[in-house]
Amino acid sequence: xxxxxxxxxxxxxxxxxxxxxxxxxxWEQFVDRIIVALREAETAIITGKSPVDHLNMPTWWxxxxxxxxxxxxxxxxxxxxxxxLVRTLEMIKAASLDDDFLRIQxxxxxxxxxxxxxxxxxxxxxxxxxxxxxxxVADLDLRIEAKIMLGGxxxxxxxxxxxxxxxxxxxxxxxxxxxGMMLAYAVRHDAAKWRLDIERKLVGFDAINSADDILAGGxxxxxxxxxxxxxxxxxxxxxxxxxxxxxxxxxxxxx
Numbered sequence: 001x002x003x004x005x006x007x008x009x010x011x012x013x014x015x016x017x018x019x020x021x022x023x024x025x026x027w028e029q030f031v032d033r034i035i036v037a038l039r040e041a042e043t044a045i046i047t048g049k050s051p052v053d054h055l056n057m058p059t060w061w062x063x064x065x066x067x068x069x070x071x072x073x074x075x076x077x078x079x080x081x082x083x084x085l086v087r088t089l090e091m092i093k094a095a096s097l098d099d100d101f102l103r104i105q106x107x108x109x110x111x112x113x114x115x116x117x118x119x120x121x122x123x124x125x126x127x128x129x130x131x132x133x134x135x136x137v138a139d140l141d142l143r144i145e146a147k148i149m150l151g152g153x154x155x156x157x158x159x160x161x162x163x164x165x166x167x168x169x170x171x172x173x174x175x176x177x178x179x180g181m182m183l184a185y186a187v188r189h190d191a192a193k194w195r196l197d198i199e200r201k202l203v204g205f206d207a208i209n210s211a212d213d214i215l216a217g218g219x220x221x222x223x224x225x226x227x228x229x230x231x232x233x234x235x236x237x238x239x240x241x242x243x244x245x246x247x248x249x250x251x252x253x254x255x
Contacts, residue, residue: 003213004212004213004214004215004220005214005215006028006214006215006216007024007027007028007031007032007179007214007215007216007234007236008024008025008027008028009024010179010214010223010234011024011027011028011178011179011234012024014178014231014232014234015232022137022139022140026137026140027140027178027179029101030101030105030107030134030140030142031142031179031181031216031217031236032216032217032218033100033101033102033107033217034107034132034142034181034217035216035217035218035219035221035236035238036217036218037089037092037093037102038085038089038183038217038238038240039217040092041085041088041089041092041240042240042241042242044088044091044092045084045085045088045242046241046242046243050084050087050088050091051087051088051090051091052084052087054080054084055245057080059077059080060076060077060080060081060084061074061075061076061077061080061245062074062075062076062077066150066244066248068248068251069251071246071251073244073245073246073248073251074244074245075148075150075187075244076148076185076187076242076244077148078146078147078148078185079111081146081148081185081242082111082129082130082146083111085130085240086109086110086111086130089109089132090108090109093107093108093109105134105135105136105137105140106134106135106136107132107133107134107135108132108133108135109130109131109132110130110131110133111129111130111131112127112128112129113127113128113130113131113143128143128144128145128174128175129144129145129146129183130143130144130146130183131143131144132144139177141175141176141177142175142177142179142180142181143174143175143177143180143181144180144181144182144183145163145164145166145167145174145180145181145182145183146182146183146184146185147163147182147183147184147185148185148187149184149185149186149187149188149189149194149239150187150188150244150248151188151189155194155197155198155200155201156201158182158184158198158201159198159201159202159204159205159208160205163182164182164202164208164224164226164235164237165205165207165208165226167180167226167228167233167235168207168226168227168228168233169228170228170229173228173233175233177233178231178232178233178234179233179234179235179236180233180234180235180236181235181236181237181238182235182236182237182238183238183239183240184198184237184238184239184240185240185242186239186240186241186242187241187242187243187244187248188244188248188249188252189249190241191239191241194239195222195237195239198222198237199211199222202224207226207227208224208225208226209224209225209226209227209232210224210225211223211224211225214234214236216236221236221237221238222236222237223235223236223237224237
């Protein structure tokens, strides 16, 4: 495998321990297009071009405020960001051309969808933050976990049992697929800093077999490998940058 592998090469490297009903190249095309769509959605949200006027909705913000020096800062709510992100992704799909992978594979985006394999049913069933699935190939099913990244212990929480390690849960695995994704909703600092923090935290967990580069969506991103039983799963890590009100990034600069 090359020093920096593509998504398809990474999945192919899983070998017989993780058979997939979907060709590794199709997975690569799928994940690459979703990452591009996520970048398009990020731009739409931060420029006020999402399908909803989220910044003027009280529920966009966490109910608790963050104190930053003399300032009281409003921080976006994780669930609200996910909701608006999914709506924006659906808007992007609706505007796509007929020959776009999103149209060809009848891709749909949804939030808070139940995990396929788990020990619970009904209201107590475990869910995933975002599900991206093909209407033509049921096994082309990408599950995404998201976390707000502000500071403090956020990188630890992102990597831990309620974050990236969920993909290795042997009883209630976050995904049945050979690949999943983590989204960092960064509201302070830049993507490079969060990548460094996340990578440092990931390698400290015994369950993480590796954390290194992957080529996905035209970018060099962080990917981590872990196992569900004897089945390898690769998790791609992507950071989307959003803002608080007022912007903590601007407050940092003014110090």
